[in-house]
Amino acid sequence: MENKIVQEKTISQWKEQYPLMHKIISTEEVFWANSKYGKFSEAIKKVSLSEKDVQDAEERLKRFAPYIAKVFPDTQKTNGIIESPIVKILNMQRKLEKLFDQQILGQLLLKCDSHLAISGSIKARGGIYEVLKHAEDLAIENNLLTLEDDYSIIDSDKFREFFSKYSIAVGSTGNLGLSIGIMSAQLGFKVYVHMSADARQWKKDLLRSKGVTVIEYQSDYSKAVEEGRKQAEADPNMYFVDDENSTNLFLGYAVAAYRLKNQLKEINVVVDEQHPLFVYLPCGVGGGPGGVAFGLKLVFKDNVHCFFAEPTHSPCMLIGLMTNMHDKVCVQDFGIDNITAADGLAVGRASGFVGKTLEELISGSYTVKDEQLYTLLSILSDSEDIQLEPSALAGIYGPIQLFKDDAGQDYIENNNLKDKMKNASHIAWATGGSMVPKDVMETYYKKGQELSSK
Structure with missing residues (x-):
């Protein structure tokens, strides 16, 4: 293994250049x-996307709000805006401090995208x-809609x-497939979701119950994406949602930051030079956390510190970030198996688009x-009565890593x-x-x- 060549260097040379590779x-x-x-x-000058692009996405979501409220009754109380609460989790903070024997300075909050309407x-x-942008x-191209219309007419x-x-295709480990599938089917599109081996059975069953065609692979996420892309290339009426390279996905996620700013104000959480904000984002291919991090940097600039x-x-x-190789390398190149219970994060090759966009904006990453994840899942359920899937607990571990690890202390x-x-x-x-x-x-x-009682 030490002599295996990856991008013109042996594994030994990679380890020598990046000592952290030994542990990774x-x-x-x-x-x-x-x-x-x-x-x-300085960093934002090197990024092609801007605040204007995110605002454009926000406006589009507002136009669709009357339609969303009409077809998804659980969004009526927010008038068709799909948004999640943010909550302070003091009990969980105390439990973490005790479990890891580590004080967490400041306050711990949970942004509950786990409870977003429509696809959770x-x-x-x-x-x-x-999906809404494509629709x-x-x-508009076919003269069925104008920007001035009440978009609830789409429910017809x-x-x-x-x-x-028309058809829509996507490759997914699970949650993206659910969102694309549920929304596309509701609008009337034919939908094909290509799912990797680690996708949960209940997610496949739910999609099929909505009339979505689910295609399963024994391989990982990369294969599902590759096959979805191939299928779309062969059909001019099929649109492929490209989780690895899509600016539309990225901008949809970025809108979250502008709404978070208002939510923090409502609960009297100050973010400024004297009150820094740290955000810990579970990361698979990178689109979701990358988009959110990008939005957060636009809103809070140097006062926010985002970690994957x-x-x-x-x-x-x-x-990808550490070696500056981005999507040119995958975890399997280094003998890492990409097998994890965190199905949404079971991705072997990161998005090059996201990695390069955030190269100077992301504070770091941890594993x-x-x-x-399972231990934290049961503790959060007991202490706050909030239930998350395993991959969603990755963010909760962030403050412990930041305060406990020497590299985290150096960052501070x-x-x-x-x-x-x-x-x-x-x-x-x-x-x-x-x-x-x-x-x-x-x-x-x-x-x-069971794990926490050991």
């Missing part, structure tokens, strides 16, 4: 601070947004018949063992944050869980209890 390859938990992380004003995960942002483009046989001439959270067996974004020191940490707010971004069937959640919970 051994699937040990690590914390990595991004040496390229820079001042927002963060993918209800980017995934649903991209709008088609309807005329529109469903029109959209039924990945399973020890699927640290594709960490490796977490599957066992920790190097960014002149030491005296400000007592005023800090830490947001763990909960990415999914509310749609997990009760019996499946019970199994997760029991596993967590």
